Amino acid sequence: MAGLPWACRTARAQQTLARGLVASLLSALSLAACSVPEDRPAEGTENTAVPLPPMRVFGEIRAEPPSRANADMVRDFLDLSFALESGRALPVLSRFERPITIRMSGPVPPTAPRDLKRLVSRLRSEAGLQVSLGDIPGAEITVEFIPSRNLRRAVPYAACFVVPNVSSWAEYRRAPRARVDWANVTLRERAAVFIPSDAAPQEIRDCLNEELAQAIGPLNDLYRLPDSVFNDDNMHTVLTGFDMLMLRAYYAPELRSGMTREEAARRLPAVLDRLNPRGRAVPPRPVAPTPRAYVDAIQRALGPGSSPAQRRRAAAEAVAIAARSGWRDGRAAFAWLSYGRVVLDKDPETAFTAFLQSARIARADPLLELHAAHAELQLALFALANGDPRTSLALTERAIPPATRDQNAALLANLLMVRAEALEELGRVNEARAARLDSLGWARYGFGAQVEIAARLVQRPNADPTAATDRAGP
Numbered sequence: 001m002a003g004l005p006w007a008c009r010t011a012r013a014q015q016t017l018a019r020g021l022v023a024s025l026l027s028a029l030s031l032a033a034c035s036v037p038e039d040r041p042a043e044g045t046e047n048t049a050v051p052l053p054p055m056r057v058f059g060e061i062r063a064e065p066p067s068r069a070n071a072d073m074v075r076d077f078l079d080l081s082f083a084l085e086s087g088r089a090l091p092v093l094s095r096f097e098r099p100i101t102i103r104m105s106g107p108v109p110p111t112a113p114r115d116l117k118r119l120v121s122r123l124r125s126e127a128g129l130q131v132s133l134g135d136i137p138g139a140e141i142t143v144e145f146i147p148s149r150n151l152r153r154a155v156p157y158a159a160c161f162v163v164p165n166v167s168s169w170a171e172y173r174r175a176p177r178a179r180v181d182w183a184n185v186t187l188r189e190r191a192a193v194f195i196p197s198d199a200a201p202q203e204i205r206d207c208l209n210e211e212l213a214q215a216i217g218p219l220n221d222l223y224r225l226p227d228s229v230f231n232d233d234n235m236h237t238v239l240t241g242f243d244m245l246m247l248r249a250y251y252a253p254e255l256r257s258g259m260t261r262e263e264a265a266r267r268l269p270a271v272l273d274r275l276n277p278r279g280r281a282v283p284p285r286p287v288a289p290t291p292r293a294y295v296d297a298i299q300r301a302l303g304p305g306s307s308p309a310q311r312r313r314a315a316a317e318a319v320a321i322a323a324r325s326g327w328r329d330g331r332a333a334f335a336w337l338s339y340g341r342v343v344l345d346k347d348p349e350t351a352f353t354a355f356l357q358s359a360r361i362a363r364a365d366p367l368l369e370l371h372a373a374h375a376e377l378q379l380a381l382f383a384l385a386n387g388d389p390r391t392s393l394a395l396t397e398r399a400i401p402p403a404t405r406d407q408n409a410a411l412l413a414n415l416l417m418v419r420a421e422a423l424e425e426l427g428r429v430n431e432a433r434a435a436r437l438d439s440l441g442w443a444r445y446g447f448g449a450q451v452e453i454a455a456r457l458v459q460r461p462n463a464d465p466t467a468a469t470d471r472a473g474p
Contacts, residue, residue: 055201056441057111058407060118062126063241066227067367070272070279072287077246077268079289080218080230082261084182087292090219093259094185095250096140099130100216103137105168106145111201111445112208116143119208122239127247129216141191141215142167143208148196157304160195160207162215167192182219187257191215200448202409206237213239217250223290223298226330226367232298233334235370237408248275290331294321301338312346315339319354333362333371340378348382355379370406373399377411380418389422396422410446413439 066073082090102120104112116133123129146169154173155161163180166172167190178184193211195204210229218230225231227242239247249255252275254267273280300306300314315338322332340354355378362372376399383392396419403411416439423432 052444053437053441055444056409056438057114057445058409061122061238061407063239063244065276065278066240066242066245067282068227068242068279069282069284070269070276071284073242073245073272073276073279074265074268076222076225076242077218077249077272078261078265079222080220080246081250081264083220085219085221085232088183090183091260092186092257093250093255093261093264094182094188094257095255096188096216097257098140099132100141101132101134101136101139102141102143102212103133103135103139104143104145107147107197108145109197109199109201109204112143112145112195112204115201115205116208119205119212119239122244123212123216123247126239126241126244127251129247129251131216137167139167140189141193141212143193143195143212144169145197146194148198151194151196159199159203160193160211162191162193162211164188164191166190169194200410200446201444202237202446203448206234209238213243213247217247223295223331223334224287224329226365231330232295233330233371235330235334235374236406238406245272245276287329288325288327291321291325294318294331294335297321298335298338301342308342308346311342312339315342328361328364330362330365330368330371333358333368333375336361337371337375337378340375344378352379352382355382369402370408373402373411373415377415377418380415380422384418384421384425389425392418392422393426408446409442413443413446416442 081093084090102116104116120131120133123131150169151158151160163172164182164185165179166175169192172180172192172194193207193215195207195211199207213229221230221232222228223231223233225242227236227240228246229236229239229243230246249268249271252271254271255264297314297318301311301318306314315335318335319339322335325331336354336358340351340358343354344351355375359372359375359379362368362375376395380392380395380399383389383395396415400412400415400419403415416435420432420435420439423429423435
């Protein structure tokens with residue numbers, strides 16, 4: 001990265017590239033302009049249109065086991081399990097003390113059954129949980145699909161969320177607040193996960209992964225975690241090896257519902273040494289806690305309700321907190337990435353510097369490959385805008401493997417579309433066409449409807465500072 005032979009000078013190159021991506025994608029989408037969603041010709045047209053490529057879907061995943069020290073993960077477990085995302089402390093650990101059945105209700109999206117079945121299979125095989133699917137009214141966990149407008153009227157800042165002690169949206173709406181407060185739960189008996197029925201397939205899958213993990217196990221998110229969906233930076237979108245270890249430990253026979261933090265802390269070292277022998281010999285790497293000021297700054301920068309100027313100030317504050325704290329971890333990389341996103345339209349030169357700094361920090365830690373991939377997507381766009389398609393190709397080539405391993409179709413679609421443009425500029429027309437079609441196949445999973453694909457891919461990928469929608473937990 002340090003050897004890039006150029007720097008962005010004005011916004012004009014970025015604007016030119018954006019127009020080029022618009023034209024490129026609209027040209028690709030126009031192949032299906034005469035097709036209805038079922039890929040049949042619309043009434044009154046000739047059957048000459050070529051439909052969008054089929055939706056691409058990922059195969060089975062088995063995450064790599066965590067590579068960090070058990071001593072560090074004891075601390076992670078305690079901080080995840082004995083606090084809520086708001087910062088409120090939880091007095092005791094709560095969990096299901098019987099086998100868990102999961103059912104779906106509402107207008108179930110077509111991709112959800114497959115993704116939920118795969119997730120349940122992973123929870124059984126990788127976390128050792130007694131969990132199954134069953135369409136029975138008394139299921140321990142209900143996943144109910146709700147139109148997004150209804151969800152957002154009730155919880156404006158969440159894409160999806162989980163609550164205890166109810167089994168339906170109607171029951172949740174009637175329930176007293178104390179009844180659905182996780183701080184009042186000692187033994188889990190029922191929980192409900194609410195997901196928008198009209199979201200993109202990937203967003204639905206991501207919600208299933210994070211919200212079911214929290215319905216079953218830890219309730220908190222921690223920005224310091226480099227390898228987990230239990231992190232509000234939303235870099236990881238499917239459960240990782242660390243997450244599966246946390247869930248396996250959560251249901252270890254040495255622990256029980258109603259146990260205090262102090263009681264769990266005494267038993268956890270032996271639990272993790274038994275479940276993760278490789279972590280015994282790894283030296284600890286103490287990590288300072290994340291101050292609330294950083295969390296609030298990130299939320300103001302990327303969440304709804306802030307003006308562009310407020311977003312820029314908040315993102316700059318997050319970068320300053322990371323610098324004062326001496327961080328060179330995922331929190332610092334994410335702060336720089338967020339800052340680049342929110343200043344991109346106003347100050348491309350500053351945005352380029354921010355993305356470069358984010359990529360440099362992330363590439364120094366093997367656990368931060370996904371952070372690096374997001375930053376390198378932006379740098380690849382800058383390379384294209386400045387007439388350097390070869391650097392763009394190199395950056396996308398490096399970013400595609402982690403996006404693929406984490407099964408992030410939205411990121412993968414953006415990387416492939418930028419790669420297609422770079423190949424086109426180099427005269428490699430057949431490769432460009434293949435990359436563009438591949439991009440559109442992944443976009444169907446990552447972004448959903450054709451109109452959403454156009455809206456998300458024709459703009460500078462990930463330039464929208466609110467693109468990382470919060471999958472809210474408790």
